[in-house]
Amino acid sequence: MGTMRLNLMGIAGAILSCSFAVGSLAATYPKVPNPSAKYPSGELGKMVKLGEDIIMHTNTNPLTKDLVGNKLTCTNCHLNGGKTKALGTFIGTALSFPAYSKREKTVQTLQDRINNCFMRSMDGKRPIIDTKASIAMAAYVTWLSEGLPIKMNPKKPVNPYYTNLWPNKKLNPVIKSATHKNYVRGKGIYESRCSSCHGADGQGVGSFPPLWGKNSYNSGAGMSKIGKMATWVLYNMPLGNTNLSEKDAVDVSIYVDAQPHSDFELTEHLLPRSEMGYYNSKVLHERHNVRSNFAKPWGLDIDAIRGDHKIK
Ligand code: HEC
Ligand code: HEC
Structure with missing residues (x-):
């Protein structure tokens, strides 16, 4: 990954009109598999599905609607609930947690990182750690990285696969x-x-x-x-x-x-x-x-x- 590929992508995107556009992350994203279409079995699978529903419908899901202060859902920015390999994908995100965050000046868990978005992107209130909604979202985001190797990211609490791209x-x-x-x-x-x-x-x-x-x-x-x-x-x-x-x-x-x-x-x-x-x-x-x-x-x-x- 890195700047050279990005440059190439920019040039190629400008010249070729059809194969891929300037802003395609797919061209630089490492060849990680698409998330499995199969949910885990039993109670865990139910949690993963619940987490997915919350991320797709954050402002209407009964467990989170009162914690959202605007008209957004997570999927508005983490496209297709983070399943698409676009910038903001959750494929790979779980690999880097726990991670140090300069903003909070502590090592943050995945639940912390997810829940803090409610205060900012969602202009609402931070869900309580270890409540059903909080665990469900972390379960879903973790499921999207199944099979990928853990990669601690000492720099920031961001997906290790695009930590160098964002912000550009x-x-x-x-x-x-x-x-x-x-x-x-x-x-x-x-x-x-x-x-x-x-x-x-x-x-x-x-x-x-x-x-x-x-x-x-x-x-x-x-x-x-x-x-x-x-x-x-x-x-x-x-x-x-x-x-x-x-x-x-x-x-x-x-x-x-x-x-x-x-x-x-x-x-x-x-x-x-x-x-x-x-x-x-x-x-x-x-x-x-x-x-x-x-x-x-x-x-x-x-x-x-x-x-x-x-x-x-
Ligand atoms: C308005 C757009 C927006 C919405 C809505 C949004 N996010 Fe984000 N999210 C971002 C941006 C931008 C970043 C990365 C930039 C940063 O470091 O702040 C980010 C980063 C993250 C990360 C860090 C992991 C990574 O791989 O980069 C997680 C986890 C995350 N968001 C979860 C959520 C969840 C869960 C919701 C819904 C409750 C949500 N976000 C809603 C824009 C949004
Ligand atoms: C064809 C329709 C379309 C066009 C044109 C479009 N967007 Fe979007 N945009 C969307 C949709 C739909 C979403 C939410 C994605 C989802 O929920 O799957 C979105 C999400 C966003 C978000 C994150 C969510 C939020 O509300 O903050 C930003 C920021 C954004 N668009 C900026 C832009 C900008 C800037 C342009 C012009 C350069 C643009 N969009 C053009 C359809 C569009």
Whole structure:
């Protein structure tokens, strides 16, 4: 894996129009088998299926719906419930846990990692560790790596197969030097390539999910960080037709992440101490908003980026 293959993929994607698109992860993903179509037998199989149902229908499954604060489900970003070898796949994810996380400054279990997404991407509350929902999701994600060798990842709590791809550091210089022009260009890309499915107002259309506002991810989510979003978009969107250039992906991500996203205040997403039990983190205060996500680490001023379109 690594940059050379990525470059080749970029060049080939630009020249060939049909064999594979610029944003295909399949071209770089190691040859790991597709997940087995067979669930484990007995009670374990039931848990795996339950976990799959929660990941596909997080905001309607009775065990998790009250913990979700927006209109998203895990599968909106971990495509096909993480079964597709797209960036964000869960094939391989379980291999790297327990793993150290700089964000929480502790070694995190797979349950921790999964449950923390509820506070950010799902703008809700963190499920209690070892509850049925929490175990079921971990069982499902683990099942998707069955047969693959454990690979401890001392760098970060991310799937070892794409830890070097995400976020794509090649995009950093473009982000750092962004101006209002990138925002305007991003708006144009949004209108021509995204709004048919995500709505002119970013609120989604039918089952196509919203990209900003109260029904979307909050400013503590991975997707609200321009570099992560641009990498994800480069590989995954527009759905079924991933052919954005790196600059397109950056500009459209700047546009989307510059729209309103709820402020993130960690303590608001934790259940009361008496209910939550042990919280495996040394970091108990964390705040983000759209402004701080542009300022750090990019040094960008949201007002200058948006021009006269001021937000708080
Ligand atoms: C709005 C998009 C979005 C949604 C919704 C979302 N995630 Fe994620 N998820 C991400 C991004 C982006 C990353 C990686 C970036 C990072 O490190 O923060 C990630 C990382 C992860 C990881 C780390 C493992 C790896 O291999 O990278 C796990 C596990 C995970 N998510 C589980 C979930 C679960 C379970 C849900 C539903 C409860 C969920 N996510 C919902 C965007 C999302
Ligand atoms: C053909 C319809 C379609 C187009 C065009 C499209 N998307 Fe999506 N997008 C989807 C669907 C559907 C999902 C959710 C995937 C799922 O649930 O299987 C999604 C998910 C997403 C997500 C993660 C979930 C969320 O709501 O935050 C982001 C971010 C995103 N799209 C950005 C974009 C951007 C940027 C563009 C334009 C460059 C784009 N999409 C174009 C259909 C589309």
